[in-house]
Amino acid sequence: MTQEEILAQYGPREAMEYDVVVVGGGPAGLATAIHLKQLAADAGKEVSVVVLEKGSEPGAHILSGAIVDPKALTELIPDWKEKGAPLNVPVTEDIFLFMSETGATRVPNFMLPPNFGNHGNYIASLANLVRWLAQQAEALGVEIFPGFAAAEVLYNEDGSVKGVATGNMGIGKDGEPTENFQLGMELHAKYTVFAEGARGHLGKQIIGRYQLDADRDPQSYSIGIKEVWEIDPSRHQEGLALHSAGWPLDEMTYGGSFMYHMENNQVAIGFVVGLDYSNPYLSPFEEFQRFKTHPNIRWYFEGGAAKRLAYGARALTVGGILSLPKLVFPGGALVGDDAGFLNASRIKGSHAAIKTGMLAAKAAFDALQHGRQHDELTAYPESFERSWLYKELNKARNFKQWFKKGRTVATFMTGIEQFVLRGSIPWTIHREKPDHVYLKPAAECKPIVYPKPDGKLTFDRLSSVFISNTNHAEDQPAHLTLKDASVPVSVNFAKYAGPESRYCPAGVYEFVQEDGKERLQINAQNCVHCKTCDIKDPTQNIVWVTPEGGGGPNYTNM
Numbered sequence: 236m237t238q239e240e241i242l243a244q245y246g247p248r249e250a251m252e253y254d255v256v257v258v259g260g261g262p263a264g265l266a267t268a269i270h271l272k273q274l275a276a277d278a279g280k281e282v283s284v285v286v287l288e289k290g291s292e293p294g295a296h297i298l299s300g301a302i303v304d305p306k307a308l309t310e311l312i313p314d315w316k317e318k319g320a321p322l323n324v325p326v327t328e329d330i331f332l333f334m335s336e337t338g339a340t341r342v343p344n345f346m347l348p349p350n351f352g353n354h355g356n357y358i359a360s361l362a363n364l365v366r367w368l369a370q371q372a373e374a375l376g377v378e379i380f381p382g383f384a385a386a387e388v389l390y391n392e393d394g395s396v397k398g399v400a401t402g403n404m405g406i407g408k409d410g411e412p413t414e415n416f417q418l419g420m421e422l423h424a425k426y427t428v429f430a431e432g433a434r435g436h437l438g439k440q441i442i443g444r445y446q447l448d449a450d451r452d453p454q455s456y457s458i459g460i461k462e463v464w465e466i467d468p469s470r471h472q473e474g475l476a477l478h479s480a481g482w483p484l485d486e487m488t489y490g491g492s493f494m495y496h497m498e499n500n501q502v503a504i505g506f507v508v509g510l511d512y513s514n515p516y517l518s519p520f521e522e523f524q525r526f527k528t529h530p531n532i533r534w535y536f537e538g539g540a541a542k543r544l545a546y547g548a549r550a551l552t553v554g555g556i557l558s559l560p561k562l563v564f565p566g567g568a569l570v571g572d573d574a575g576f577l578n579a580s581r582i583k584g585s586h587a588a589i590k591t592g593m594l595a596a597k598a599a600f601d602a603l604q605h606g607r608q609h610d611e612l613t614a615y616p617e618s619f620e621r622s623w624l625y626k627e628l629n630k631a632r633n634f635k636q637w638f639k640k641g642r643t644v645a646t647f648m649t650g651i652e653q654f655v656l657r658g659s660i661p662w663t664i665h666r667e668k669p670d671h672v673y674l675k676p677a678a679e680c681k682p683i684v685y686p687k688p689d690g691k692l693t694f695d696r697l698s699s700v701f702i703s704n705t706n707h708a709e710d711q712p713a714h715l716t717l718k719d720a721s722v723p724v725s726v727n728f729a730k731y732a733g734p735e736s737r738y739c740p741a742g743v744y745e746f747v748q749e750d751g752k753e754r755l756q757i758n759a760q761n762c763v764h765c766k767t768c769d770i771k772d773p774t775q776n777i778v779w780v781t782p783e784g785g786g787g788p789n790y791t792n793m
Contacts, residue, residue, distance in 0.1 A: 236410055238387075241403060245412070248400060249420045253283045255599055256398050256424035258385045258437060260288030261297055262361070262585045263571025264430030265368040265377075266311055266592030267599075272375035274600040282603060284377050285422060286369075287401065289384035291785045293369035296432075296764055298461060298547040298793045299361035299585065300493050300505060302326060302353055302476060306623075307589035312371060321363045324498055326353040327474030332531065334481035339531045348653030350580045350631060353476050358495045358503075361585055362793045382785035388437050388444075389421060395609040396566030398423040399437065402781055407710050425608035426599045427567040430592065433550045434766040436781055438573035447560035447569070453669040454575055455554040455635055456770045457490065460523045460740050461505035462699075463497075463545040463792055467538040471500045478582070480642060483525045488512045489553075489638040489645075492526055493582065494535070501544070501792075502535065509553065509638065510670040510738075510771045514680040518737040519767075520548075521685040524693040528686075536692055546699040547793050548740040548765040553579035553635050556628040557665065562616045566609040568595045576624070580631035580649065590624045630658030636666050674773045677732035696742035700761050704789035705741070707782055713759040714782035715743060715768060722776040723755035731773055738771050763788045 242248070255271055257264045268284045275282040290296040303322060308315055315322070331347055332339040369379055386402035399422055405415035429438045433456060442448050475496040484490045489509030496502050506523035527533060535541075552558070552575035559576070562569050570576075570591040577584030598615035602608070619625055633652060637645035652660050688694045707714075717723065727733055728746060733753075735744035741761040746753050764787045769779040 236412070241412065241418070245416070245418050248418050251420065251422050253285050253422060253424045254426070254603055255282065255284045256422045256427045257284065257286045257430055258399055258427065259430035259432060259435070259573070260286045260290070260293040260369060260379060260381070261365055261430060261432055261571065261588065262368065263573070263588035263592040264428065265293070265365065265372050266307070266589040267428050267430060267570060267596045268372050268377040269311060269368065269375060270593045270596035271600055272372070272377055274597065276375070278604070280604065282600065286372065286377060286379045287383050287385045287399070287422070288379060288381045289781060289784050290381060290787060291789055292366070292381045293379060294362040294366040295789045296787055297362040297365045298459070298549040298790055300461070300495060300503060300582065301359055301361040301585060302495065302583060303357045303359045303361070303364065304583055304586040305355070305357060307586040307593070311589055311593055318371070320367050322357040322359050324358040324474055326356050326358060326476045328472070328476070329353050330475065330477045332477070332479040334479050334529060334531070336482050337530065339479070339529070348650055349657070350653050358474065358476065358497050360497070360792045362790045364585070384781040384784040385437055386419065386781045388440060389423070391566070391609060394565060396427050396441070396564065397609070398427055402783060404783055406712060408712060410712055413710065425603060426612065428570055428595055428599070429567065429573045430570045431573045433552045433572040433575070434769055435573040436779060438569055441564060441567070441569065442560050445561070445564040447564060451560055452554060452557040452666040454552060454558045455666060456510045456550050456670055457507045457553050458510060458519050458548060458738070458740065458765060458767045459505055459507045459551050460520055460548045461503060461546070461793065462543055463501055463503050464536060465499070465501050465542045465544055466535055467540040468500050470535050470538065471502065472496050473498065480646070482529065483522050484508065486641050486643065488517070489635070494532070507551070510550070510767065511639070511673045513673050513675045514683065515674055515677050515731040515734040516680055516683045516737065518683070518685065520696060520740040524688060525685060527692055533692060543694070543702070545791065545793055546702050547788055547790055548763050548767070550766040550770055551584070552577050554666065555579060555635055556625070556632045557663070562619065563611045563613060565611055568598070568612050568615055570595045576628070578628055578631055580634040580653070587624055587628070590622065591619065594618045594622065630660070633660065633662070633664040636664035639666075671771055671773050671775060674731060674734060674771070676730050696740065697761070700741045700763065703763055704791075705761060705763055705787060706789070707760045707762065707786040709760065711783050713757050714780050715757050715759050715762060716778045716780055718776045718778065722774055724753050726774055727772070728753050735768060735772065735777070738767055740765060740767065744768065
């Protein structure tokens with residue numbers, strides 16, 4: 236049944252009214268909600284705020300390195316230390332390596348540009364920080380609905396955003412309501428803030444409907460793949476932040492690694508690959524596994540005591556300030572990585588997410604106090620352009636663009652811009668094409684043969700997905716949809732050798748033989764919600780939509 240048929244038979248949906256609806260319970264969404272309540276309390280006013288979170292709990296879908304710059308958090312909650320925020324490991328040492336296949340060269344710290352420094356920052360689990368932020372929000376009276384996925388944007392007759400509707404529950408694989416069917420509910424708001432993270436499902440629709448990306452550079456993305464390990468205490472150095480560039484990626488492929496030494500003899504290790512790579516045989520997951528075998532890296536995991544504890548993957552926005560869409564539209568705003576505020580040159584985004592949430596909250600609160608609703612919160616982008624965040628992002632505006640000229644040129648020019656010019660850059664380098672168009676036909680590329688996993692240091696996708704605690708209700712429509720079911724075989728397999736079977740880090744896409752012909756099998760239950768397929772599919776035929784609320788990974792300490 237179509238949604239229209241379901242509503243005709245089971246509707247109307249129950250509606251709830253709020254001053255502000257926030258879609259997404261990550262750092263940006265929770266900062267929006269917290270600051271709205273703070274402003275209301277300071278003014279002696281009441282503002283009703285609800286946060287919708289598609290994960291089973293706040294933090295369940297949150298994955299980041301992460302090194303946290305506490306600047307914005309301190310503005311939001313000045314006494315975060317006293318309130319027990321889980322930022323317990325200050326960075327004590329920065330190491331940056333340029334890797335060859337067999338060795339590595341360390342860059343002296345005095346030669347690292349200022350944006351690479353981490354003095355005053357903390358190694359942390361962003362998932363745990365989000366759980367703590369959710370506690371602070373609820374203490375202020377914010378309603379949080381975990382397990383409720385916002386699946387549809389609602390509009391007023393004048394075209395402004397009215398709110399959102401959550402997805403129906405209990406729809407079978409055949410699209411028909413089951414005995415467990417529950418109709419979604421509508422949440423109406425004077426203003427709706429979208430904080431879904433990179434490549435947000437509804438944010439993407441909003442950007443398209445209002446043409447918010449007109450006259451902007453195309454957004455650029457990377458995929459970040461991460462594991463958490465417990466290692467031998469003798470090889471653990473709490474507070475160490477190690478980054479690398481180079482092997483196993485080639486000169487023209489954007490990416491690099493991180494290894495952060497956390498508490499309790501644990502390390503977070505991850506690998507980032509730009510989704511503008513050209514070789515369809517490249518597998519970001521396999522590049523990460525291969526990276527761990529480098530002599531300078533595998534040493535940390537040898538000695539018999541190492542144990543892999545967690546795994547996950549997530550897309551991240553890396554286009555920077557030149558790719559930011561217009562931030563507001565009638566009835567709402569985009570915050571955090573739903574807009575693309577991550578600073579790729581610093582490998583950080585949580586501080587930007589919190590800051591933009593605060594700026595949007597201030598604009599929305601002031602509008603509500605003047606009796607406004609469903610208009611554009613123009614004070615939000617205006618305040619952003621006056622903020623320290625704008626200055627920070629503007630200094631790094633060319634960072635990702637230089638990499639299309641190769642890693643050597645990018646490294647040299649980043650050093651010039653950040654170390655010599657100190658961000659006072661007289662030129663701007665623009666990006667012209669979105670990530671998916673860079674993929675070359677397989678006939679023009681060399682296949683990459685990856686080593687088989689050993690089950691000790693390197694692993695396969697399915698055993699990795701298992702420890703991400705990913706779960707989706709078995710009897711539901713696949714949330715990975717195809718505009719044209721023939722394209723995966725007739726175009727992607729025929730021309731690009733089936734890249735979806737390699738760029739997905741969770742084994743969702745699999746080409747199988749059936750009656751002597753290839754067929755794409757979609758194992759939607761494996762999906763970790765990274766959004767890579769929605770971004771990298773060369774024909775943009777794959778569309779990621781929200782599954783039932785509560786589905787997906789359940790990350791802990793990620």
